[in-house]
Amino acid sequence: MLRTHYCGNLRETNMKSSVKVCGWVNTKRDMGGIIFIDLHDREGTLQVVCDLEVLKDKFKIIENIKNQSVLQVSGKIRLRDHETINPKIATGTVELYAEDCTLLSEAAPLPFSLDDDVREDLRLKYRFLDIRRETMINNLKFRHKIQKLTQDYLDNEGFINVETPMLTKSTPEGARDYIVPSRVHPGEFYALPQSPQIFKQLLMVGGIDKYYQVARCFRDEDLRADRQPEFTQVDMEMSFVNQEDVLLHLEKMFKYIFKHSMNVEFDEKFTRITWQTAMDRYGSDKPDLRFELPIIDITDIARVCEFSVFRKVVDDGGVVRAICVKGGDIFTRSQIDELTKTAQTFGAKGMAWISLRPDGEIYSILTKYFSEKDIKAIIEKTEAKNGDFILFCADKLDLVRKVLGILRLEIADIFQLRRKDDYKILFVTDFPQFEYSEEEGRFVAAHHPFTMPYEEDIDILETDQGAVRAQAYDVVLNGVELGSGSVRIHNSKIQEKMFNALGFSDEEIKERFGFMVDAFRYGTPPHAGFAFGLDRLVMILVGASSLREVIAFPKTKDASCLMTNAPNVVDEEQLEILNLGLSQKELSLNKKAKSNDQIDIDVDKVAALAMLSIKEENKDKMKEDLLSIIEFANQLKEADTSNLKLKTNEVTNVFRADKVTNTNRRDDMLKNAKTKEDGLILVKKVIE
RNA sequence: GGCCCAGUGGUUCAGUUGGUUAGAACGCCGCCCUGUCACGGCGGAGGUCGAGGGUUCGAGUCCCUUCUGGGUCGCCA
Numbered sequence: 054m055l056r057t058h059y060c061g062n063l064r065e066t067n068m069k070s071s072v073k074v075c076g077w078v079n080t081k082r083d084m085g086g087i088i089f090i091d092l093h094d095r096e097g098t099l100q101v102v103c104d105l106e107v108l109k110d111k112f113k114i115i116e117n118i119k120n121q122s123v124l125q126v127s128g129k130i131r132l133r134d135h136e137t138i139n140p141k142i143a144t145g146t147v148e149l150y151a152e153d154c155t156l157l158s159e160a161a162p163l164p165f166s167l168d169d170d171v172r173e174d175l176r177l178k179y180r181f182l183d184i185r186r187e188t189m190i191n192n193l194k195f196r197h198k199i200q201k202l203t204q205d206y207l208d209n210e211g212f213i214n215v216e217t218p219m220l221t222k223s224t225p226e227g228a229r230d231y232i233v234p235s236r237v238h239p240g241e242f243y244a245l246p247q248s249p250q251i252f253k254q255l256l257m258v259g260g261i262d263k264y265y266q267v268a269r270c271f272r273d274e275d276l277r278a279d280r281q282p283e284f285t286q287v288d289m290e291m292s293f294v295n296q297e298d299v300l301l302h303l304e305k306m307f308k309y310i311f312k313h314s315m316n317v318e319f320d321e322k323f324t325r326i327t328w329q330t331a332m333d334r335y336g337s338d339k340p341d342l343r344f345e346l347p348i349i350d351i352t353d354i355a356r357v358c359e360f361s362v363f364r365k366v367v368d369d370g371g372v373v374r375a376i377c378v379k380g381g382d383i384f385t386r387s388q389i390d391e392l393t394k395t396a397q398t399f400g401a402k403g404m405a406w407i408s409l410r411p412d413g414e415i416y417s418i419l420t421k422y423f424s425e426k427d428i429k430a431i432i433e434k435t436e437a438k439n440g441d442f443i444l445f446c447a448d449k450l451d452l453v454r455k456v457l458g459i460l461r462l463e464i465a466d467i468f469q470l471r472r473k474d475d476y477k478i479l480f481v482t483d484f485p486q487f488e489y490s491e492e493e494g495r496f497v498a499a500h501h502p503f504t505m506p507y508e509e510d511i512d513i514l515e516t517d518q519g520a521v522r523a524q525a526y527d528v529v530l531n532g533v534e535l536g537s538g539s540v541r542i543h544n545s546k547i548q549e550k551m552f553n554a555l556g557f558s559d560e561e562i563k564e565r566f567g568f569m570v571d572a573f574r575y576g577t578p579p580h581a582g583f584a585f586g587l588d589r590l591v592m593i594l595v596g597a598s599s600l601r602e603v604i605a606f607p608k609t610k611d612a613s614c615l616m617t618n619a620p621n622v623v624d625e626e627q628l629e630i631l632n633l634g635l636s637q638k639e640l641s642l643n644k645k646a647k648s649n650d651q652i653d654i655d656v657d658k659v660a661a662l663a664m665l666s667i668k669e670e671n672k673d674k675m676k677e678d679l680l681s682i683i684e685f686a687n688q689l690k691e692a693d694t695s696n697l698k699l700k701t702n703e704v705t706n707v708f709r710a711d712k713v714t715n716t717n718r719r720d721d722m723l724k725n726a727k728t729k730e731d732g733l734i735l736v737k738k739v740i741e
Numbered sequence: 742g743g744c745c746c747a748g749u750g751g752u753u754c755a756g757u758u759g760g761u762u763a764g765a766a767c768g769c770c771g772c773c774c775u776g777u778c779a780c781g782g783c784g785g786a787g788g789u790c791g792a793g794g795g796u797u798c799g800a801g802u803c804c805c806u807u808c809u810g811g812g813u814c815g816c817c818a
Contacts, residue, residue: 080778080779080780082776082777082778082779082780082781083774083777083780084774084775084776084777084780084781085773085774085775086774086775087774087775087776087777088775088777089776089777089778089780091778100777100778102776102777104775105775106775120768133776134776136776137776137777137778139777139778141778142778145778162751162768162769163751163752163768164751164752165751165752165753165768166751166752166753166767166768168767168779169752169753169767170753171752171753172747172748172752172753172810172811173810173811174809174810174811175752175810177810227817227818228816228817228818229816229817247818248818250818272817273817274816274817275815275816275817277812277813277817278811278812278813280817398744398813398814399814488818497818498818499818500818501818502818504818599811609809609810609811610810610811610812611810615810
């Protein structure tokens, strides 16, 4: 047995017992004849006392031990003298008096300190070390807890955990898919699932009745702090339920999770608001209700006011809306400028405002455009009092909603109304069934094409698509969309209408989800479901500002992995097996000449790489350098370096910086490069 | 694809209107120390200032290009 206890779990109750612990050496305090070591494992830190008199020969192991080495220590747990108690650690009242020790693994100096805040790229490159930090371990532990609580809840409610395929078919109407080539079927591809949507519905047809899965999902879209290309959803589906049943289930589930993970209880029922209300009152389909700050429509006042800018907007079919900020008169000029800048960033032409001074004076650039009557009407409508600040946005409906929605959040931040330990969770219901896609010039499914519209809206499915409301709902926590779900269509006739409304031809229906339409002919229960992003929930609950803090091995902004260097180039043989070829265009577009890939030295390839790394407009300028690198590459060739591989950025560096004149640098690179083995880039000649 | 921010020994940072040999802390290496807990003391090594080009008598500092990472808009049913 390598150990009897975790370091972090030892307490006074373990006094005088013989224990064996293993862990990483966090710090060493060497007093000469006695050395203190903070030994750390996932449960915490324990002070180990190493006495020369006791350890004898083994003492030199401790004397020479490097930070972060892995050490096994056995000995007795002793109570610390009162004055040597360390209140900063949980084990602070005890210490391990070492009787024997073994160095299990020596550690090289770490590339960064585990105590410092360190550059993101370093953290990701050495993620295995980054995870060793207490906060990361705690985040992952917490994530596990949330996942387990969710599963416990669903298990208890009679849900069955079923796995669905990762290699599957492209999902309709969604984000871009990650695709996987098939060796057996040349020229054909699987898609990685964006969600198990279709499969879970087919499980309902199969009679599973209540299903859940902690499912990995993939979307090939650009990343954000709260968006990773692969992420985890807790996915569920139920048969013989309506929307109300699902919402009650979700409410119960989230209350269970919050109670047992955060010790947070929600006394009342979750707030429910319709999408329409959310958009009008808060300018967002995921409103943050930790504060109110509602958006107020003053279009009617604007229509007849004396300010021509507002009037014109209204005449053109736009709206004018306002936010009244209680106590907003304290805004400084630069804060107002910031708000205006935000409004403009999101497309507003400007941001009008009125400040009501505490003494009742009205301060605004609008005073000269507005009549006293207008201002009075606005103050009345927005219920503004002395000391308040009213800001306006006038434009098309969508833009006004968006801009005021964002300003609302920014204002809340100024007043620090978005506290991390405050949790407001709500349902947004009655999403529109369709939204108009400018890009495609047609209505597309707002949720997905299997979403059930309200009964009373079925008649207008094909005639007034913009007005159809779906039985679709989101769960929103503190302004973040946690997840969404819907009642599904289980009636072939309605499904057919839906496809028609979306403009699918019979051919397309058959090709894209023929199997599903077919399956629904054989007895489909009414069903509905939901899925929420596990990563996002955990992120919010641990108070992190990026998903990377709660995912063990996340990707960077451009969806690559700094640790493994994925994605990378595969060799020609693999491509051949898959019957894949890369076109010239792909080669120069997909930047396989990325810094971390490596290449065979070949005159053409080096030249090609050089060309790839230069922008078109700079090519003439760089021509001379290009000749240098070709010369350099030739020299390498003559030097019999057929197995030589270099990092591509090293190659470009050579050609840019050294121009083959710095022989020391070149020799260094040769030495360095020979030790690198993997990687092969297929760059064809692109200079013509 | 657009916009914004950052890049200075291993790490975190400082670096004045452009001006001697680029500093500090931690870490690392060597020596001393039997009650420390971010131990302490003495000594030492370590830097193409991300890269290239330009302006200048002179660039870490100004300009252009480029790489890397982050944030954001578009995008994300």
